[in-house]
Amino acid sequence: MDLVKWARIKSPWVLHLNTGGCNGCDIEVLAALMPRSDVERFGILLQGSPRHADLIVCQGPITKQMRDRVVRIYEQVPEPKFVMAIGSCACTAGVFQGCYNVLGGIDKAIPVDVYVPGCPPNPAAIVDGVMKLLTKLKES
Amino acid sequence: MSEIVNILLAVLYLLVFPGFLFLFFYGLFCEYFDRKLYARMQNRVGPPLFQPFADFVKLLAKEDIIPEKADKGMFSIVPLFAFAGVLTAILYIPIWRTDAVLSFEGDLVVVLFLLTIPSFALFFAGWHSTNLFSQIGAVRTVTQLFGYEIPFFFACLAPALIMGTWSISGILSQTVIRPEVLILLILAFIIAVISLQAKLERVPFDAPEAETEIAGGSLVEYTGRRLAIFRLMFNIKMVICAALITALFLGGPVLFPAVPGPEFIGYLLGFVVFLLKTLFVVFLLTMMRTVFARVRIDQLLKFCYGWLIPLSIVQFLLLILVRSMGWFA
Numbered sequence: 001m002d003l004v005k006w007a008r009i010k011s012p013w014v015l016h017l018n019t020g021g022c023n024g025c026d027i028e029v030l031a032a033l034m035p036r037s038d039v040e041r042f043g044i045l046l047q048g049s050p051r052h053a054d055l056i057v058c059q060g061p062i063t064k065q066m067r068d069r070v071v072r073i074y075e076q077v078p079e080p081k082f083v084m085a086i087g088s089c090a091c092t093a094g095v096f097q098g099c100y101n102v103l104g105g106i107d108k109a110i111p112v113d114v115y116v117p118g119c120p121p122n123p124a125a126i127v128d129g130v131m132k133l134l135t136k137l138k139e140s
Numbered sequence: 141m142s143e144i145v146n147i148l149l150a151v152l153y154l155l156v157f158p159g160f161l162f163l164f165f166y167g168l169f170c171e172y173f174d175r176k177l178y179a180r181m182q183n184r185v186g187p188p189l190f191q192p193f194a195d196f197v198k199l200l201a202k203e204d205i206i207p208e209k210a211d212k213g214m215f216s217i218v219p220l221f222a223f224a225g226v227l228t229a230i231l232y233i234p235i236w237r238t239d240a241v242l243s244f245e246g247d248l249v250v251v252l253f254l255l256t257i258p259s260f261a262l263f264f265a266g267w268h269s270t271n272l273f274s275q276i277g278a279v280r281t282v283t284q285l286f287g288y289e290i291p292f293f294f295a296c297l298a299p300a301l302i303m304g305t306w307s308i309s310g311i312l313s314q315t316v317i318r319p320e321v322l323i324l325l326i327l328a329f330i331i332a333v334i335s336l337q338a339k340l341e342r343v344p345f346d347a348p349e350a351e352t353e354i355a356g357g358s359l360v361e362y363t364g365r366r367l368a369i370f371r372l373m374f375n376i377k378m379v380i381c382a383a384l385i386t387a388l389f390l391g392g393p394v395l396f397p398a399v400p401g402p403e404f405i406g407y408l409l410g411f412v413v414f415l416l417k418t419l420f421v422v423f424l425l426t427m428m429r430t431v432f433a434r435v436r437i438d439q440l441l442k443f444c445y446g447w448l449i450p451l452s453i454v455q456f457l458l459l460i461l462v463r464s465m466g467w468f469a
Protein backbone atom coordinates (compact mmCIF):
# COMPACT_ATOMS: atom_id res chain seq x y z
CA MET A 1 0.00 0.00 0.00
CA ASP A 2 1.52 3.32 -0.93
CA LEU A 3 2.07 6.16 1.51
CA VAL A 4 -0.58 8.51 0.17
CA LYS A 5 -3.31 5.90 0.26
CA TRP A 6 -2.30 4.94 3.77
CA ALA A 7 -2.43 8.58 4.87
CA ARG A 8 -5.84 9.03 3.28
CA ILE A 9 -7.24 6.07 5.13
CA LYS A 10 -5.71 7.16 8.40
CA SER A 11 -6.93 10.73 8.37
CA PRO A 12 -10.49 11.30 7.16
CA TRP A 13 -11.67 14.76 8.20
CA VAL A 14 -15.40 15.19 8.19
CA LEU A 15 -17.75 18.03 7.38
CA HIS A 16 -21.12 17.84 9.00
CA LEU A 17 -23.93 19.01 6.73
CA ASN A 18 -27.67 19.06 7.30
CA THR A 19 -29.55 19.21 4.04
CA GLY A 20 -33.04 19.47 5.49
CA GLY A 21 -33.55 16.76 8.08
CA CYS A 22 -35.41 16.96 11.37
CA ASN A 23 -32.19 17.47 13.39
CA GLY A 24 -32.44 13.98 14.89
CA CYS A 25 -29.60 12.65 12.78
CA ASP A 26 -27.48 15.75 13.50
CA ILE A 27 -27.61 15.05 17.17
CA GLU A 28 -26.60 11.45 16.59
CA VAL A 29 -23.67 12.52 14.41
CA LEU A 30 -22.54 14.91 17.12
CA ALA A 31 -22.93 12.13 19.65
CA ALA A 32 -20.69 9.97 17.47
CA LEU A 33 -18.07 12.73 17.55
CA MET A 34 -18.16 12.99 21.34
CA PRO A 35 -15.42 11.51 23.56
CA ARG A 36 -17.48 8.42 24.28
CA SER A 37 -16.99 6.84 20.87
CA ASP A 38 -13.62 8.60 20.45
CA VAL A 39 -13.41 8.76 16.67
CA GLU A 40 -10.10 10.57 16.91
CA ARG A 41 -8.41 7.20 17.32
CA PHE A 42 -9.25 6.60 13.64
CA GLY A 43 -7.96 10.05 12.77
CA ILE A 44 -11.42 11.53 12.28
CA LEU A 45 -11.59 15.25 13.00
CA LEU A 46 -14.54 17.57 12.61
CA GLN A 47 -13.72 20.48 10.31
CA GLY A 48 -15.64 23.71 9.96
CA SER A 49 -14.73 24.50 6.37
CA PRO A 50 -15.55 22.34 3.32
CA ARG A 51 -12.10 23.18 1.98
CA HIS A 52 -10.47 21.17 4.74
CA ALA A 53 -12.75 18.15 4.63
CA ASP A 54 -12.42 14.76 2.97
CA LEU A 55 -15.72 13.29 3.92
CA ILE A 56 -19.10 15.02 3.82
CA VAL A 57 -21.53 13.58 6.33
CA CYS A 58 -25.01 14.47 5.09
CA GLN A 59 -28.23 14.17 7.06
CA GLY A 60 -31.77 14.68 5.89
CA PRO A 61 -33.45 14.63 2.50
CA ILE A 62 -32.51 17.04 -0.26
CA THR A 63 -35.01 19.86 -0.32
CA LYS A 64 -35.52 21.98 -3.41
CA GLN A 65 -34.05 24.91 -1.53
CA MET A 66 -30.93 23.02 -0.49
CA ARG A 67 -30.13 21.30 -3.80
CA ASP A 68 -27.93 23.99 -5.35
CA ARG A 69 -26.19 24.68 -2.08
CA VAL A 70 -25.35 21.04 -1.49
CA VAL A 71 -23.89 20.78 -4.97
CA ARG A 72 -21.87 23.91 -4.33
CA ILE A 73 -20.52 22.64 -1.03
CA TYR A 74 -19.71 19.34 -2.72
CA GLU A 75 -17.72 21.19 -5.34
CA GLN A 76 -15.87 23.20 -2.69
CA VAL A 77 -14.40 20.08 -1.15
CA PRO A 78 -11.02 19.26 -2.72
CA GLU A 79 -10.48 15.91 -4.43
CA PRO A 80 -10.49 13.08 -3.38
CA LYS A 81 -13.80 13.40 -1.53
CA PHE A 82 -16.42 11.02 -0.20
CA VAL A 83 -20.01 11.38 0.87
CA MET A 84 -21.92 9.54 3.57
CA ALA A 85 -25.71 9.58 3.78
CA ILE A 86 -26.79 9.32 7.41
CA GLY A 87 -30.36 8.34 8.26
CA SER A 88 -33.32 7.05 6.33
CA CYS A 89 -34.05 10.53 5.03
CA ALA A 90 -30.64 10.86 3.48
CA CYS A 91 -30.93 7.41 1.91
CA THR A 92 -34.45 7.61 0.47
CA ALA A 93 -36.12 10.76 1.85
CA GLY A 94 -37.68 8.57 4.57
CA VAL A 95 -40.71 10.05 6.25
CA PHE A 96 -40.53 13.14 4.10
CA GLN A 97 -41.04 11.15 0.90
CA GLY A 98 -43.57 12.82 -1.38
CA CYS A 99 -43.52 16.20 0.33
CA TYR A 100 -43.97 19.10 -2.06
CA ASN A 101 -40.56 20.56 -1.23
CA VAL A 102 -38.49 17.35 -1.12
CA LEU A 103 -36.55 15.94 -4.04
CA GLY A 104 -35.47 12.66 -2.44
CA GLY A 105 -32.31 11.14 -0.98
CA ILE A 106 -28.87 12.75 -1.07
CA ASP A 107 -27.98 10.77 -4.18
CA LYS A 108 -30.46 12.86 -6.15
CA ALA A 109 -27.92 15.69 -5.98
CA ILE A 110 -24.44 14.30 -5.35
CA PRO A 111 -22.87 10.81 -5.55
CA VAL A 112 -22.97 8.90 -2.26
CA ASP A 113 -20.39 6.34 -1.12
CA VAL A 114 -21.93 4.94 2.04
CA TYR A 115 -25.54 4.75 3.24
CA VAL A 116 -26.34 4.41 6.94
CA PRO A 117 -30.07 3.76 7.39
CA GLY A 118 -32.01 4.30 10.62
CA CYS A 119 -34.28 6.99 11.97
CA PRO A 120 -31.98 8.14 13.46
CA PRO A 121 -29.08 5.66 13.27
CA ASN A 122 -27.14 4.79 16.41
CA PRO A 123 -23.81 6.67 16.80
CA ALA A 124 -22.05 3.31 16.72
CA ALA A 125 -23.69 2.62 13.35
CA ILE A 126 -22.38 5.94 12.03
CA VAL A 127 -18.84 5.14 13.15
CA ASP A 128 -19.26 1.70 11.60
CA GLY A 129 -20.32 3.37 8.35
CA VAL A 130 -17.09 5.40 8.31
CA MET A 131 -15.09 2.24 8.95
CA LYS A 132 -16.88 0.50 6.06
CA LEU A 133 -15.95 3.38 3.80
CA LEU A 134 -12.32 3.21 4.92
CA THR A 135 -12.24 -0.55 4.36
CA LYS A 136 -13.67 -0.03 0.91
CA LEU A 137 -10.93 2.50 0.24
CA LYS A 138 -8.28 0.13 1.50
CA GLU A 139 -9.43 -2.63 -0.81
CA SER A 140 -9.83 -0.44 -3.86
CA MET B 141 38.64 25.20 2.66
CA SER B 142 37.36 26.52 5.96
CA GLU B 143 34.93 28.69 3.98
CA ILE B 144 33.34 25.59 2.47
CA VAL B 145 33.19 23.84 5.81
CA ASN B 146 31.49 26.86 7.32
CA ILE B 147 28.92 26.99 4.56
CA LEU B 148 28.25 23.27 4.84
CA LEU B 149 27.86 23.62 8.58
CA ALA B 150 25.39 26.46 8.12
CA VAL B 151 23.36 24.37 5.69
CA LEU B 152 23.44 21.50 8.15
CA TYR B 153 22.21 23.77 10.93
CA LEU B 154 19.43 25.16 8.78
CA LEU B 155 18.17 22.00 7.14
CA VAL B 156 18.94 19.16 9.52
CA PHE B 157 19.63 20.08 13.11
CA PRO B 158 18.33 22.19 14.79
CA GLY B 159 16.65 23.41 11.61
CA PHE B 160 14.05 21.91 9.36
CA LEU B 161 14.32 18.15 9.81
CA PHE B 162 14.47 18.17 13.60
CA LEU B 163 11.69 20.73 13.86
CA PHE B 164 9.54 18.81 11.40
CA PHE B 165 9.62 15.64 13.45
CA TYR B 166 9.58 17.30 16.84
CA GLY B 167 6.72 19.58 15.76
CA LEU B 168 4.66 16.61 14.63
CA PHE B 169 5.51 14.80 17.83
CA CYS B 170 4.40 17.77 19.91
CA GLU B 171 1.09 17.83 18.06
CA TYR B 172 0.70 14.14 18.81
CA PHE B 173 1.65 14.71 22.46
CA ASP B 174 -0.85 17.55 22.73
CA ARG B 175 -3.70 15.66 21.13
CA LYS B 176 -3.00 12.44 22.97
CA LEU B 177 -2.84 14.20 26.33
CA TYR B 178 -6.03 16.07 25.52
CA ALA B 179 -7.69 12.76 24.70
CA ARG B 180 -6.41 11.09 27.87
CA MET B 181 -7.71 13.97 29.96
CA GLN B 182 -11.12 13.42 28.38
CA ASN B 183 -10.86 9.75 29.27
CA ARG B 184 -10.50 8.44 25.73
CA VAL B 185 -7.79 6.68 23.78
CA GLY B 186 -6.76 9.43 21.39
CA PRO B 187 -4.88 9.42 18.10
CA PRO B 188 -2.00 7.04 17.34
CA LEU B 189 1.62 8.21 17.15
CA PHE B 190 1.71 8.58 13.36
CA GLN B 191 -1.51 10.64 13.21
CA PRO B 192 0.00 14.12 12.59
CA PHE B 193 2.27 12.62 9.95
CA ALA B 194 -0.69 10.96 8.22
CA ASP B 195 -2.59 14.25 8.28
CA PHE B 196 0.40 16.02 6.77
CA VAL B 197 0.88 13.50 3.95
CA LYS B 198 -2.81 13.41 3.20
CA LEU B 199 -2.99 17.18 2.92
CA LEU B 200 0.04 17.23 0.63
CA ALA B 201 -1.72 14.81 -1.69
CA LYS B 202 -5.02 16.68 -1.84
CA GLU B 203 -6.28 18.89 -4.59
CA ASP B 204 -4.93 22.41 -4.47
CA ILE B 205 -7.55 25.11 -4.92
CA ILE B 206 -6.99 28.86 -5.21
CA PRO B 207 -10.25 30.80 -5.04
CA GLU B 208 -11.01 32.76 -8.17
CA LYS B 209 -11.30 36.10 -6.41
CA ALA B 210 -8.26 35.64 -4.20
CA ASP B 211 -4.98 37.43 -4.70
CA LYS B 212 -3.03 34.52 -6.17
CA GLY B 213 0.47 35.72 -5.39
CA MET B 214 -0.23 36.57 -1.76
CA PHE B 215 -2.33 33.46 -1.30
CA SER B 216 0.53 31.16 -2.21
CA ILE B 217 3.49 33.05 -0.80
CA VAL B 218 2.15 33.75 2.67
CA PRO B 219 2.43 30.20 4.09
CA LEU B 220 6.04 29.89 2.94
CA PHE B 221 6.85 33.30 4.37
CA ALA B 222 5.48 32.39 7.79
CA PHE B 223 7.21 29.04 7.66
CA ALA B 224 10.58 30.60 6.88
CA GLY B 225 10.07 33.09 9.70
CA VAL B 226 9.56 30.51 12.41
CA LEU B 227 12.33 28.24 11.09
CA THR B 228 14.85 31.06 11.38
CA ALA B 229 13.96 31.70 15.00
CA ILE B 230 15.31 28.33 16.18
CA LEU B 231 18.88 29.33 15.30
CA TYR B 232 18.91 31.82 18.18
CA ILE B 233 17.54 29.47 20.81
CA PRO B 234 19.91 27.24 22.79
CA ILE B 235 19.08 23.59 22.35
CA TRP B 236 21.95 21.46 23.56
CA ARG B 237 24.29 23.85 25.41
CA THR B 238 24.09 27.32 26.87
CA ASP B 239 24.81 29.14 23.62
CA ALA B 240 22.73 28.85 20.49
CA VAL B 241 23.95 28.35 16.93
CA LEU B 242 23.90 32.08 16.39
CA SER B 243 23.75 34.76 18.99
CA PHE B 244 24.36 38.45 19.37
CA GLU B 245 23.38 41.13 21.83
CA GLY B 246 19.68 41.73 21.10
CA ASP B 247 18.70 38.43 19.50
CA LEU B 248 15.84 38.14 21.98
CA VAL B 249 14.10 40.97 20.18
CA VAL B 250 14.76 39.33 16.82
CA VAL B 251 13.21 36.07 17.99
CA LEU B 252 10.16 37.87 19.37
CA PHE B 253 9.82 39.64 16.05
CA LEU B 254 10.18 36.43 14.05
CA LEU B 255 7.51 34.80 16.19
CA THR B 256 5.11 37.64 15.34
CA ILE B 257 5.39 36.99 11.61
CA PRO B 258 2.96 34.03 11.63
CA SER B 259 0.19 36.20 13.06
CA PHE B 260 0.61 38.71 10.27
CA ALA B 261 0.86 35.92 7.74
CA LEU B 262 -2.43 34.64 9.06
CA PHE B 263 -3.91 38.09 8.69
CA PHE B 264 -2.74 38.41 5.08
CA ALA B 265 -3.85 34.87 4.31
CA GLY B 266 -7.31 35.56 5.61
CA TRP B 267 -7.60 38.98 4.07
CA HIS B 268 -6.46 37.96 0.60
CA SER B 269 -8.68 34.88 0.50
CA THR B 270 -11.58 37.34 0.08
CA ASN B 271 -13.92 35.07 1.95
CA LEU B 272 -16.22 36.63 4.48
CA PHE B 273 -15.36 34.13 7.20
CA SER B 274 -11.66 34.38 6.58
CA GLN B 275 -11.76 38.16 6.70
CA ILE B 276 -13.55 38.12 10.03
CA GLY B 277 -10.92 35.65 11.21
CA ALA B 278 -8.14 37.88 9.92
CA VAL B 279 -9.47 40.92 11.73
CA ARG B 280 -9.87 38.93 14.91
CA THR B 281 -6.29 37.66 14.58
CA VAL B 282 -4.97 41.19 14.58
CA THR B 283 -7.31 42.34 17.35
CA GLN B 284 -6.10 39.47 19.45
CA LEU B 285 -2.51 40.32 18.59
CA PHE B 286 -2.84 43.66 20.35
CA GLY B 287 -4.06 41.85 23.42
CA TYR B 288 -1.47 39.13 23.96
CA GLU B 289 1.63 40.58 22.35
CA ILE B 290 2.28 43.24 24.98
CA PRO B 291 2.19 40.95 28.03
CA PHE B 292 4.17 38.33 26.08
CA PHE B 293 6.89 40.87 25.27
CA PHE B 294 6.90 42.20 28.82
CA ALA B 295 7.18 38.71 30.24
CA CYS B 296 9.98 37.71 27.86
CA LEU B 297 11.92 40.91 28.52
CA ALA B 298 11.79 40.47 32.30
CA PRO B 299 14.69 37.95 32.32
CA ALA B 300 16.65 40.34 30.11
CA LEU B 301 16.10 43.05 32.69
CA ILE B 302 17.32 41.09 35.67
CA MET B 303 20.18 39.32 33.87
CA GLY B 304 21.37 42.52 32.23
CA THR B 305 21.72 41.14 28.70
CA TRP B 306 19.51 41.06 25.62
CA SER B 307 20.77 37.85 24.14
CA ILE B 308 19.06 34.53 24.89
CA SER B 309 22.35 32.70 25.16
CA GLY B 310 23.63 35.43 27.48
CA ILE B 311 20.55 35.12 29.70
CA LEU B 312 21.06 31.37 29.85
CA SER B 313 24.73 31.63 30.83
CA GLN B 314 23.74 34.12 33.54
CA THR B 315 21.11 31.61 34.71
CA VAL B 316 23.81 29.00 35.11
CA ILE B 317 25.80 31.35 37.31
CA ARG B 318 22.88 32.37 39.54
CA PRO B 319 19.93 30.01 39.10
CA GLU B 320 18.17 31.38 42.20
CA VAL B 321 17.08 34.41 40.14
CA LEU B 322 14.58 32.19 38.34
CA ILE B 323 12.44 32.21 41.49
CA LEU B 324 11.86 35.92 40.93
CA LEU B 325 10.56 35.22 37.46
CA ILE B 326 7.70 32.89 38.35
CA LEU B 327 5.11 35.59 37.72
CA ALA B 328 6.62 36.39 34.32
CA PHE B 329 6.64 32.69 33.51
CA ILE B 330 2.92 32.38 34.24
CA ILE B 331 2.13 35.46 32.17
CA ALA B 332 4.27 34.18 29.32
CA VAL B 333 2.53 30.80 29.26
CA ILE B 334 -0.95 32.34 29.31
CA SER B 335 -0.20 34.86 26.58
CA LEU B 336 1.55 32.14 24.61
CA GLN B 337 -1.72 30.24 24.55
CA ALA B 338 -3.34 33.30 23.01
CA LYS B 339 -0.43 33.70 20.60
CA LEU B 340 -0.90 30.16 19.38
CA GLU B 341 -4.65 30.75 19.04
CA ARG B 342 -5.59 27.68 20.99
CA VAL B 343 -8.59 27.12 23.25
CA PRO B 344 -9.57 29.17 25.33
CA PHE B 345 -8.24 31.98 23.13
CA ASP B 346 -9.18 30.58 19.74
CA ALA B 347 -11.81 33.15 18.78
CA PRO B 348 -9.92 33.95 15.51
CA GLU B 349 -10.38 30.41 14.25
CA ALA B 350 -13.58 29.46 16.02
CA GLU B 351 -14.78 26.51 14.01
CA THR B 352 -18.38 26.71 15.10
CA GLU B 353 -18.86 30.40 14.32
CA ILE B 354 -16.55 31.35 11.48
CA ALA B 355 -15.69 27.93 10.09
CA GLY B 356 -11.98 27.98 10.83
CA GLY B 357 -11.10 31.67 10.48
CA SER B 358 -8.30 32.87 8.26
CA LEU B 359 -7.57 29.48 6.79
CA VAL B 360 -11.09 28.81 5.50
CA GLU B 361 -10.06 28.83 1.85
CA TYR B 362 -6.78 26.98 2.21
CA THR B 363 -6.52 23.44 0.91
CA GLY B 364 -3.90 20.86 0.14
CA ARG B 365 -0.24 21.58 0.58
CA ARG B 366 -0.69 25.19 1.61
CA LEU B 367 -2.87 24.12 4.51
CA ALA B 368 -0.32 21.42 5.31
CA ILE B 369 2.43 24.03 5.50
CA PHE B 370 0.28 26.26 7.69
CA ARG B 371 -0.46 23.42 10.08
CA LEU B 372 3.18 22.41 10.22
CA MET B 373 4.08 26.04 10.83
CA PHE B 374 1.71 26.16 13.82
CA ASN B 375 3.29 23.04 15.28
CA ILE B 376 6.79 24.40 14.81
CA LYS B 377 5.74 27.72 16.28
CA MET B 378 4.48 25.91 19.35
CA VAL B 379 7.82 24.10 19.68
CA ILE B 380 9.84 27.26 19.25
CA CYS B 381 7.75 29.29 21.68
CA ALA B 382 8.05 26.46 24.19
CA ALA B 383 11.81 26.39 23.58
CA LEU B 384 12.00 30.15 24.11
CA ILE B 385 10.11 29.94 27.38
CA THR B 386 12.29 27.02 28.42
CA ALA B 387 15.43 29.00 27.69
CA LEU B 388 14.24 32.13 29.46
CA PHE B 389 12.49 30.79 32.54
CA LEU B 390 13.37 27.14 33.03
CA GLY B 391 17.10 27.14 32.42
CA GLY B 392 16.98 25.69 28.91
CA PRO B 393 19.13 22.64 28.30
CA VAL B 394 21.08 23.18 31.52
CA LEU B 395 21.05 20.36 33.97
CA PHE B 396 21.38 21.29 37.65
CA PRO B 397 23.86 20.20 38.89
CA ALA B 398 26.12 19.73 35.90
CA VAL B 399 27.40 16.21 35.31
CA PRO B 400 31.12 15.62 35.00
CA GLY B 401 32.43 13.78 31.95
CA PRO B 402 33.31 14.41 28.32
CA GLU B 403 31.68 17.30 26.55
CA PHE B 404 29.46 15.41 24.13
CA ILE B 405 27.73 13.55 26.98
CA GLY B 406 26.90 16.93 28.46
CA TYR B 407 25.47 18.02 25.10
CA LEU B 408 23.44 14.84 24.76
CA LEU B 409 22.06 15.17 28.28
CA GLY B 410 21.39 18.84 27.66
CA PHE B 411 19.40 17.92 24.59
CA VAL B 412 17.34 15.39 26.55
CA VAL B 413 16.72 17.96 29.28
CA PHE B 414 15.67 20.44 26.62
CA LEU B 415 13.15 17.97 25.17
CA LEU B 416 11.71 17.22 28.60
CA LYS B 417 11.37 20.88 29.51
CA THR B 418 9.69 21.83 26.24
CA LEU B 419 7.30 18.92 26.66
CA PHE B 420 6.52 20.28 30.11
CA VAL B 421 5.59 23.65 28.60
CA VAL B 422 3.44 21.89 25.98
CA PHE B 423 1.85 19.97 28.83
CA LEU B 424 0.87 23.25 30.52
CA LEU B 425 -0.61 24.51 27.25
CA THR B 426 -2.61 21.32 26.78
CA MET B 427 -3.82 21.51 30.34
CA MET B 428 -5.18 24.98 29.66
CA ARG B 429 -6.84 23.80 26.45
CA THR B 430 -8.58 21.00 28.27
CA VAL B 431 -9.75 22.89 31.31
CA PHE B 432 -11.12 26.11 29.81
CA ALA B 433 -13.77 26.88 27.21
CA ARG B 434 -13.49 29.55 24.54
CA VAL B 435 -13.74 33.20 25.60
CA ARG B 436 -15.02 35.98 23.39
CA ILE B 437 -12.52 38.29 21.76
CA ASP B 438 -13.52 41.26 23.94
CA GLN B 439 -13.19 39.13 27.06
CA LEU B 440 -9.68 38.20 25.94
CA LEU B 441 -8.72 41.84 25.47
CA LYS B 442 -10.21 42.76 28.82
CA PHE B 443 -8.26 39.96 30.45
CA CYS B 444 -5.01 40.96 28.78
CA TYR B 445 -5.28 44.66 29.52
CA GLY B 446 -6.92 44.27 32.91
CA TRP B 447 -4.79 41.48 34.36
CA LEU B 448 -1.78 40.40 32.35
CA ILE B 449 -0.31 43.80 31.59
CA PRO B 450 -0.67 45.19 35.17
CA LEU B 451 0.81 41.97 36.51
CA SER B 452 3.76 42.22 34.17
CA ILE B 453 4.32 45.78 35.30
CA VAL B 454 4.31 44.54 38.90
CA GLN B 455 6.92 41.99 37.84
CA PHE B 456 9.00 44.76 36.27
CA LEU B 457 8.83 46.90 39.41
CA LEU B 458 9.89 43.94 41.52
CA LEU B 459 12.88 43.28 39.27
CA ILE B 460 13.90 46.94 39.27
CA LEU B 461 13.72 46.95 43.05
CA VAL B 462 15.84 43.81 43.27
CA ARG B 463 18.40 45.19 40.87
CA SER B 464 18.70 48.56 42.52
CA MET B 465 19.08 47.01 45.95
CA GLY B 466 21.76 44.66 44.60
CA TRP B 467 20.09 41.47 45.82
CA PHE B 468 20.72 38.21 43.96
CA ALA B 469 23.75 39.78 42.31
Ligand code: SF4
Nearest residue numbers: 021022024025087089
Ligand atom coordinates in the same frame (compact mmCIF):
# COMPACT_ATOMS: atom_id res chain seq x y z
S1 SF4 C 1 -33.80 9.95 9.35
FE1 SF4 C 1 -35.26 10.37 10.99
S2 SF4 C 1 -34.03 11.39 12.56
FE2 SF4 C 1 -32.86 11.48 10.66
S3 SF4 C 1 -33.38 13.43 9.75
FE3 SF4 C 1 -34.80 11.90 8.89
S4 SF4 C 1 -36.60 11.97 10.20
FE4 SF4 C 1 -34.94 13.00 11.30
